[in-house]
Amino acid sequence: MTSHFVNEPRLEKLYEVTFARENSSRSSRITGVFFVLYLIFTGSNLTNLFSSDQKVRDESMNYFLLVFIPIIPIPFLIYLSRLRKYEVQFQRIYSVVILCWSFSMISGGMFSMLTEWYNYISKDVEILMEALGMKNATEAIYYINSTAIPAWKFKPISGSQSEVLQLYTKEVLLPSATMNINLLRVMIVFVFVPLLRIDTLHFTLIASIVCISYNTLTIAYYPNTDSSSFSQNRILVICFPIMFALVMLLRNRDVDRVIRQDFLHVWAVELEAEKATREKNLIAEENRNLKKELAQRDNDFSLDLTSPLHSLLAELKSFIDETDMSEEDTNRGMAILRNLSKLDTNLFMPDISAQMKDENEVDKDTKNWALSVLARKDYAGTRRTGATVSLSSHSNSDTRRSYQDGLSAAGGSPSAIAPLLTMPTWEDDTLNKVRHQIQTDGWDLNTLKIAEITGNRPLMYVTAAMFEIHELHEEFRIDRIVLRNFLFMLDEGYLANPYHNSSHAADVVNSVNYLITALSDGQIRDTLTNLEFYAAIVAAAIHDFRHPGKSNNYLIKAKHDLAVQYNDRSILESMHVAETFFIMRNPLCDIFARMKDKPYREIRKAIIEMVLSTDLSMHLQLVGNLKALMIQENNGGNAAGATRAVNDPMMIMKVVIKCADIGHAAKERKLHVIWSSLIIEEFFLQGDNERANNSDISPFMDRHSENSAKNQVGFFEFIVLPFYETVSQVVFDKEFTVIHNIAKQNYNLWKESDRRQLSSIVAIKNEVFLNDKVQVT
Numbered sequence: 001m002t003s004h005f006v007n008e009p010r011l012e013k014l015y016e017v018t019f020a021r022e023n024s025s026r027s028s029r030i031t032g033v034f035f036v037l038y039l040i041f042t043g044s045n046l047t048n049l050f051s052s053d054q055k056v057r058d059e060s061m062n063y064f065l066l067v068f069i070p071i072i073p074i075p076f077l078i079y080l081s082r083l084r085k086y087e088v089q090f091q092r093i094y095s096v097v098i099l100c101w102s103f104s105m106i107s108g109g110m111f112s113m114l115t116e117w118y119n120y121i122s123k124d125v126e127i128l129m130e131a132l133g134m135k136n137a138t139e140a141i142y143y144i145n146s147t148a149i150p151a152w153k154f155k156p157i158s159g160s161q162s163e164v165l166q167l168y169t170k171e172v173l174l175p176s177a178t179m180n181i182n183l184l185r186v187m188i189v190f191v192f193v194p195l196l197r198i199d200t201l202h203f204t205l206i207a208s209i210v211c212i213s214y215n216t217l218t219i220a221y222y223p224n225t226d227s228s229s230f231s232q233n234r235i236l237v238i239c240f241p242i243m244f245a246l247v248m249l250l251r252n253r254d255v256d257r258v259i260r261q262d263f264l265h266v267w268a269v270e271l272e273a274e275k276a277t278r279e280k281n282l283i284a285e286e287n288r289n290l291k292k293e294l295a296q297r298d299n300d301f302s303l304d305l306t307s308p309l310h311s312l313l314a315e316l317k318s319f320i321d322e323t324d325m326s327e328e329d330t331n332r333g334m335a336i337l338r339n340l341s342k343l344d345t346n347l348f349m350p351d352i353s354a355q356m357k358d359e360n361e362v363d364k365d366t367k368n369w370a371l372s373v374l375a376r377k378d379y380a381g382t383r384r385t386g387a388t389v390s391l392s393s394h395s396n397s398d399t400r401r402s403y404q405d406g407l408s409a410a411g412g413s414p415s416a417i418a419p420l421l422t423m424p425t426w427e428d429d430t431l432n433k434v435r436h437q438i439q440t441d442g443w444d445l446n447t448l449k450i451a452e453i454t455g456n457r458p459l460m461y462v463t464a465a466m467f468e469i470h471e472l473h474e475e476f477r478i479d480r481i482v483l484r485n486f487l488f489m490l491d492e493g494y495l496a497n498p499y500h501n502s503s504h505a506a507d508v509v510n511s512v513n514y515l516i517t518a519l520s521d522g523q524i525r526d527t528l529t530n531l532e533f534y535a536a537i538v539a540a541a542i543h544d545f546r547h548p549g550k551s552n553n554y555l556i557k558a559k560h561d562l563a564v565q566y567n568d569r570s571i572l573e574s575m576h577v578a579e580t581f582f583i584m585r586n587p588l589c590d591i592f593a594r595m596k597d598k599p600y601r602e603i604r605k606a607i608i609e610m611v612l613s614t615d616l617s618m619h620l621q622l623v624g625n626l627k628a629l630m631i632q633e634n635n636g637g638n639a640a641g642a643t644r645a646v647n648d649p650m651m652i653m654k655v656v657i658k659c660a661d662i663g664h665a666a667k668e669r670k671l672h673v674i675w676s677s678l679i680i681e682e683f684f685l686q687g688d689n690e691r692a693n694n695s696d697i698s699p700f701m702d703r704h705s706e707n708s709a710k711n712q713v714g715f716f717e718f719i720v721l722p723f724y725e726t727v728s729q730v731v732f733d734k735e736f737t738v739i740h741n742i743a744k745q746n747y748n749l750w751k752e753s754d755r756r757q758l759s760s761i762v763a764i765k766n767e768v769f770l771n772d773k774v775q776v777t
Helices: 002-007 009-050 054-068 073-081 084-131 161-181 183-195 200-221 228-295 308-322 327-341 352-358 364-373 406-410 428-444 447-453 458-470 480-493 502-517 519-527 530-542 552-558 561-565 571-583 597-612 616-633 641-646 649-661 669-692 708-730 733-755 761-769
Strands: 142-144 157-159
Touching: 009 054, 009 073, 009 084, 009 183, 009 228, 054 084, 073 084, 084 161, 084 183, 084 200, 157 161, 161 183, 161 200, 161 228, 183 200, 183 228, 200 228, 308 327, 308 616, 428 447, 428 458, 428 502, 447 458, 447 502, 458 480, 458 502, 458 530, 480 530, 480 571, 502 519, 502 530, 502 649, 519 649, 519 733, 530 571, 530 597, 530 649, 552 561, 552 571, 561 571, 571 597, 597 649, 616 649, 616 708, 649 708, 669 708, 669 733, 669 761, 708 733, 708 761, 733 761
Parallel strands: none
Antiparallel strands: 142 157
């Protein structure tokens, strides 16, 4: 360690500067506190300066000169130590401070003992002599020496009895006592040195000066005697400061070594960090240059979300509109157009797999994510790669609150119906509060806060409020107790995942209700029958029932029972519906019990269709169907094609639940980023599980290589914005503009995060979404 500092003079200087900056404040505070305390204790006899006795005043003045003159520089030295200009002189400055104090303490102590205490003892001796009847003891003269008294070991003393006692006290007793008592002051000095972080070199210097000075005083003031006991005591008084200083010096040396070792470690780490930063900056500069080169190409790559058939139909429609044909030929062309649009719906899906395979300009994460989420899951395109993922067993207790056991909770077969041990209830006051909040907040209802006020039963209360608002229980003769049981079991069945939980389900229920009943002045509600609206609310409530917090692709990779049971197609969505209807096999929870066969089959079919449409792998098919409807009915550039879509109840319900399911993307920015952070955390938990099982980690689900900005930008570009753009033209038209614009603003905030090269969701949340200074259009 020493060689580092010897061979690197600049390192020693850096250490001194760093050490001073880290300890200057601490040392100055300790010194300041000790300075004030010292003034208080030494200033206690300040009143002696105003004594009527001239001798007392003179002695007090001498005392204060000895005590206070040495410490006058200390405040100034403390001030200097805090200046950046003198921070390198930290050790020297505080060494001088300690030496000033040492001189003040030791000299003040000796003066006090040899002068002030002598006066006190002298008076006491006179009082004692008078009390013993020796008032006239001053008349005779006595000679005390070793010749007259062989036992006398000190220098000769002569005088009256009173004078002999006074001289013995002054020349023998007090000097020996003073040098012993002042050892305590020397110890205080040596203990005080480490508190100020004085290094070993300067400690040695201070100890040498103090020991030499004190031993010089001991030799000068300690009484000369032939007494062996006094001689031994004098040797101890001389040796003790040296031994104590040596012990404290060794201890200080060990502390100093530890501090220097810590500094060397931090210095080495900082060097590595600086090196890494330089390399990072070089890489960043290279990336910027590469981006500039790519920007100079024709256009940045953008994923074509238009299906081949849709492109063909659009071109054919344009040809018919622009070509001068007879009315008969035009009608024939439009008939062909309509017939083509009725072909297999898969023809309306863009071939994501082919585009991703051929396109090299898309980064690997985005490519894998697009393939895993948007690509069709046909047999030929499905591969089971990676190790089989082991699934933990699920405890029957607390199924609602454990997402770690989520997959086991989902099960591969219908679960046994848990008995209703007590009749579920809800509080009318709380239900009224939730109902009021729904009507007040509308689209931006925060169901996470609803969970807080409902005892973590947001789905139960929000859905019950919908039934109350629209009087669905009366319309379909639903027993209130059965409804309460069903909603309780439904809420209870949602696991405690970060995102796919009962709060998300409640949010989708509210969003579905808003889109149907509030937009277009309730035009969509007027289009749907009461049974279809009822189906939409129930489908929203159950659409993620018992979601395990893992994706369909995860289940396929793991060869899970659910994947086998549902043939790798819409696995979770199929499970959500099946588990819900299995609950309703219990008469206490069957809200459809009083329905006749035909309406029951209709509502069951509608619920199944809506829930299955929430599968993201079916997303592009739905978008393709919407665009086909728009082209099929579009005439002369008019968006009259929306009429067909709006009048198709099943299409409306699919669009509504899809808009609601991804609706957090169009919530106000602060609510949106909360939902985003929750879904990202759920992704990371799946990634953690995949890592633990030595399986390939799914795109954007590795918390150790987080890139949340890129993840969300892809989500908006591939899913949210194209879908909202289409439905704004086909279904909701202008009334949907406000929601669509909020989604665009959130997208721009994610783009801003990506531009700032923020990858962590925590940094993105704090620096962009929760920062009102960041504004986008």
